[in-house]
Amino acid sequence: xxxxxxxxxELWRIRLPIPGVVSILHRxxxxxxxLAIPIFAALFARALSDGTGFxxxxxxxxxxxxxLALLLLGWSLLHHLLAGIRYLALDLGWGLDRPTARKTAxxxxxxxxxxxxxxxxxxx
Amino acid sequence: xxxxxSGLKAxxxxxxxxxxxxxxxxxxxxxxxxxxxxxxxxxxxxxxSPWVALGLLVFIPLLLAHAWVGIRDVLIDYIKPIGLRxxxxxxxxxxxxxxxxxxxxxxxxVQIG
Numbered sequence: 001x002x003x004x005x006x007x008x009x010e011l012w013r014i015r016l017p018i019p020g021v022v023s024i025l026h027r028x029x030x031x032x033x034x035l036a037i038p039i040f041a042a043l044f045a046r047a048l049s050d051g052t053g054f055x056x057x058x059x060x061x062x063x064x065x066x067x068l069a070l071l072l073l074g075w076s077l078l079h080h081l082l083a084g085i086r087y088l089a090l091d092l093g094w095g096l097d098r099p100t101a102r103k104t105a106x107x108x109x110x111x112x113x114x115x116x117x118x119x120x121x122x123x124x
Numbered sequence: 125x126x127x128x129x130s131g132l133k134a135x136x137x138x139x140x141x142x143x144x145x146x147x148x149x150x151x152x153x154x155x156x157x158x159x160x161x162x163x164x165x166x167x168x169x170x171x172x173s174p175w176v177a178l179g180l181l182v183f184i185p186l187l188l189a190h191a192w193v194g195i196r197d198v199l200i201d202y203i204k205p206i207g208l209r210x211x212x213x214x215x216x217x218x219x220x221x222x223x224x225x226x227x228x229x230x231x232x233x234v235q236i237g
Contacts, residue, residue, distance in 0.1 A: 030194045034216075037191060041223035045230035047167055054164035077153065084142055091139065123157055 019105040026083040029076035036073055074119055079112035134193045141190040148183050172235040184227050188220045 008014070016024070047057035060066045086104050089095050095104050161167035170176055195216060203209040 027198060030191075031198060034191050034195045037188075038219050038223045041227045045226050047164070048171060048230040048234045051164040054167060077149065081146055081149065084146065088139060088142065119157065 017102070018109065019101055022083050022086070022105045022108050025079055025109070026087075029080040029083075032072065032076045033080065036069070036076075039069075071116070071120055075112060075116040078115045078119075079108065082108040082111050134196075137189055138193045141186040144182065144186050145190055148179050151179075152183075168234050171231060177231065177235060180231055181228070184224050184231075188224050192217075192220060 043057045043060065046053040048054075061070065086095070086108050089104070090101070095101055155170075161170055171180065196213065199209055199212055199216075203212060
């Protein structure tokens with residue numbers, strides 16, 4: 001086996017196809033949500049503890065930092081969900097041809113961004 | 125190699141848990157977006173109603189299993205030094221265990237109290 005395979009890492013010249021972009025963002029959104037697990041566990045436990053705990057959890061969620069985190073995690077959840085539904089469909093053999101796979105990738109990408117934006121506007 | 129969460133089994137865990145997480149996750153998202161509890165009493169009543177409590181009790185371990193398979197794949201792909209990889213996986217395992225038990229404890233306490 002040849003040890004020195006050619007490596008091309010000029011990131012500004014690599015043009016990833018749109019399903020590749022959706023795939024990377026699926027990973028990124030998953031990592032962001034993993035990092036949020038201990039924070040949400042703490043918020044959940046505090047909010048369930050008593051009235052004071054609920055107020056402090058609600059105050060954090062309403063703070064600028066909390067709002068930013070919720071926006072980012074809202075997008076993460078929506079992107080992970082839409083791209084995830086797409087992957088389940090691909091696993092079942094649906095939408096495997098290239099034009100359909102590209103179309104559903106665009107739908108996941110823009111669908112998650114649009115829903116995040118709508119959510120942010122409606123809920124603020 | 126462990127057969128518990130690798131290969132085909134991990135692949136299947138990832139997809140089966142995804143279906144439940146997707147369905148219950150959408151319910152949670154819609155509930156907290158459009159009918160969020162306004163005080164502790166409302167939250168406690170919601171979390172201790174039988175179907176929600178059961179749904180959450182199932183949701184927490186499935187979420188952690190799904191997250192574990194996913195983050196394990198990411199670390200195996202990007203962290204090559206084996207010591208660092210095992211160290212990070214161990215740290216995450218500890219954080220996941222603590223987070224899951226903390227959330228379950230809160231859920232059970234609110235039903236007793």
